Amino acid sequence: MLSKKRLLICLTALLTTGYANAQTPNIDPNMGIIPAPVSVLKQVGTFILSQETSIQADSVNNKAVQFLSSYLQNKFALKNKLQAYKGISVSNAIVLTSTGTENLPAEGYRLTIEPQRITVAGKGAGLFYGVQSLIQLLPIERAATAKIPCARIEDYPRFGYRGMHLDVCRHFFTVEFVKRYLDLMAAYKLNTFHWHLTDDQGWRIEIKKYPRLTSVGSQRAQTLIGNYHDRMPQQFDGMPYGGFYTQDQIRDVVAYAQSKYITVVPEIEMPGHAMAALAAYPELSCDTKLDYKVAETWGVFNNIFCPTEKTFGFLQDVLTEVIDLFPSKYIHIGGDEAPKVVWKSSAEAQAIIKRLKLKDEHGLQSYFIQRMEKFVNSKGRSIIGWDEILEGGLAPNATVMSWRGEAGGIAAAKQNHNVIMTPSSAGYYFDHSQARSDLEPLGIGGFAPLAKTYAYNPQSSAIPAAQQKYVLGVQANLWTEYITTENKVEYMIMPRMMALSEVAWTPLANKNYTDFAETRIPKHLAWADANKFNYRVPTAIGAKDTAYNAQQLTVDLKVPVNGAKIYYSIDGYDPNETNDIYTHPFTLNIPSDQYRELKTIVITPTGKRSLITRTVVTNHTPMPAVSFSGTTPGVKYELVAGSFTETGQLDGARVLDTGITKTFNTAAFKKANRTFGVTYTGYFNVDADGKYIFSTQSDDGSVIYIDDTMVVDNDGKHSLYEQPGEVLLQKGMHKFTLKYFEAGAFSTLRVYLTMPGKPKGEFSAANMVN
Missing domain, CATH: 3.20.20.80 (Glycosidases)
Known part of the structure; x- marks a missing residue:
């Protein structure tokens, strides 16, 4: 029986590596295979692939057979003997055959891995795809032998x-x-x-x-x-x-x-x-x-x-x-x-x-x-x-x-x-x-x-x-x-x-994004990394670009590429190889009316890098209502001229127009101005204390301030993108400020709000006053 201390060490190691054991059913039901097969039944034991393993096939000249033989030689330096399959029981062999595949759908295959032999059964493309699944079960590192977990896989495509x-x-x-x-x-x-x-x-x-x-x-x-x-x-x-x-x-x-x-x-x-x-x-x-x-x-x-x-x-x-x-x-x-x-x-x-x-x-x-x-x-x-x-x-x-x-x-x-x-x-x-x-x-x-x-x-x-x-x-x-x-x-x-x-x-019923993105993708990107394919490095699993209110910042991350490292900072500077390496979950307490900012970056064994994520957690008390008695429907707007790359540049820019509007639709501004900036200000009423989640979907940059505190940061010159932010508000009136700029392509701006106990909906300027 494991001691509590040893159990904790094991769990920490698992979280640190982000590696999923292919034989643990609850962790990796698809054995790391992409696309996920129709049926996977795991068995006890392993097949050990070595130089002595023979490859036996109905036809040694078959494309799938030649592909497997070449792959093992090129990637593992294994010169496995190619032999004609006689239909008899063999040991320490990989058998590729069409026998028993009469009822398989087109392009389907059966992959049976037993301690003494592997059988790939299929016809034409099906046999080739069975070989591809077998290859995905091999380790990334070259070694004299390779252990392959035993299983029975039956598989065929959803679409032709x-x-x-x-x-x-x-x-x-x-x-x-x-x-x-x-x-x-x-x-x-x-x-x-x-x-x-x-x-x-x-x-x-x-x-x-x-x-x-x-x-x-x-x-x-x-x-x-x-x-x-x-x-x-x-x-x-x-x-x-x-x-x-x-x-x-x-x-x-x-x-x-x-x-x-x-x-x-x-x-x-x-x-x-x-x-x-x-x-x-x-x-x-x-x-x-x-x-x-x-x-x-x-x-x-x-x-x-x-x-x-x-x-x-x-x-x-x-x-x-x-x-x-x-x-x-x-x-x-x-x-x-x-x-x-x-x-x-x-x-x-x-x-x-x-x-x-x-x-x-x-x-x-x-x-x-x-x-x-x-x-x-x-x-x-x-x-x-x-x-x-x-x-x-x-x-x-x-x-x-x-x-x-x-x-x-x-x-x-x-x-x-x-x-x-x-x-x-x-x-x-x-x-x-x-x-x-x-x-x-x-x-x-x-x-x-x-x-x-x-x-x-x-x-x-x-x-x-x-x-x-x-x-x-x-x-x-x-x-x-x-x-x-x-x-x-x-x-x-x-x-x-x-x-x-x-x-x-993959059949719809077998799709599972968490398993796909957090268990199988890390293994496949490690394969791409080792084989000199370029790819986009995902950000650390569990890290998000977001801002929210809480008394603690809990950090629980996994690597998105097996063998990669997660570096993090909490000092406001962008992390790199000189920063701390994430090794286990931790929690930071946040004093009242302070915030903590976590930044992370993933760096792979070959030096590829993810984007930097930024999580800002603020321990604010709920914002009190402000005193405002205006009743004019809508919001005030100030339209300014210029070519902008961030909303801070709107302040002091040449004013083109001011007025009151009941919409955040910028189409009218776009008609006369290829580029422009606009600031909306108004007040809205909160019916109950609670957490309010705002977001902007914009092309280009936009930010939202509530009572002069930034809540949504969707700034920068970019294409259509939605960014949320949350704030704790007390019942009553609150000041709303929205800044947006259009850099010349498509002018799109939408504002959304999720209120306590209600679904997300569009936040309309018509419901505000100024």
Whole structure:
């Protein structure tokens, strides 16, 4: 029996390392595997893998067999003997076989680990995925032997389409890196690579019949510096940029993907996003007199393909070569963000509308897509298009990729069309920030943290039960306007790709975010760290950017990457390697009317760092009511001019306007001012003593003061982000001050309040007085 002292030491060690024992059912029900399997039944004992272990298989040339053999040799220096499996009982062996898999769903596998042998049973991709799960059970460190806990695992995917996208048009990536990208996909059982090959900023695939597509269309003169929403006037780097894949390189990537059971779906954009093609062949435009060039900035351009016979002939020639290179069932033809301005003013386009008796330009786009679909169908393939292809009427056999939320996917499924869900609003645009944008690398904006990606369910309840089958699966997209390096690609997709894989593979009933984020992710990021993959280091588990009232600050943390260390400070300075290392939980008492500030940072074995978290805990007595007798509804506002990076800069700025308003909506200010700041002041009544939680959701910075004390700190130049703060208030009137600035892109400001015993709701200026 353990003494109390020894038990305490053991518990402290567990908290310090953050390491989850794979054989402890309550700690790690999924044995560290991502995505979580359908069924895991743990057994007593371990299998010991060594140099003497043989690999026996129905066919030693099978892709999964060769992959396992190579992995063990490359990662563990084990040269295990490959042998044909005779169907007899063997010891100290890993057996890979299709025997007994008749009733397994497509891509399913059974993994049985016994003390004397491991059996991976599956067919095709299923056998490969069984090997991937087995590999995840191996230790990270190289050793002469490896102990693998005994278990019986039965597993198969929830969705047949499990996709990752990569845009190589805005920024180009080498064949070697694309293969590395595919390696990560395969490790997490993703089976479709959506390769975005043409766009306004570059044409990246060799087309033999049209050499100018790459000699001209793959090169741009320069590239925008910084976020194109923020800089006015825009600035450019002045450096030529380009690159494309030869058809031999395309074949090489496709073959490599096939070796990992990944289908490559090419995307050739039409009718919009065509500037690179028009720069090469301006005769495909509706106005051939214009001087077209490959786009040097981002956004949506009016110049699109003209819907003429010459254009259709060109696109059919292009797709003929594309189809010869890609054996995939699907060809993605884009269809998104195609402005109709040029078509409205084009005599040719208007004549086509009249001749075909189309309703309008949306009908013309539908005709364009349907015509290209017929051609693709004639080649034995099917099209995928972004959800804009719904406009004007959906092509008969098209699959819709729903990116502007779920509405397009829901509408398509209700029409009995296949759907792939990839909503930007649900955390499936991996170019969006993983934390507040001013704390993350330069990006387009948006907020897509790991938890948001994980929480998504592709089968929307708005789709009737009979049409749920049309949801083929889910995909995450990585657009690369602001992603110039391979390191940044990996930073943006890891660990969110792991969340995608679990959404795409794991049954809803088996999903558990706490187990995923706190038990399995730390092990997988340690693997990424050891194997020189870049990734975003999560903040310490249990650490938050928040402020609240309490008499004590209790610190109970776990590392988010096994082997990493948590450094902390309580002196107001940012922590680093010179600070204390967190080793066990502790509590700080806070004297009355004082505060304590905890800052933490995670540093991995290879030196990667998390963001710094900041927790401020104040031991305030409840704020007394203030004396105020005003009755005018609404709040006062002061609008000021300037370009700001923090709300403190609003004080003393040039005043543009003052007045009284009953709304925090800033749209009216934005109409006349690209950048501005505004301060709102008023008073609100509290019905009862208690804790009140305010928050602002803003793009850009905002702060809230209650009775001249800061409660919400959502300051800084950033994209849409919500930050809470709490305060103890006594019954009666209280002063409210809200400061906000808009830095030039999108003007969004909302205020929320959670009152004692009531749910969170929007806090309206109309309910205040001044």
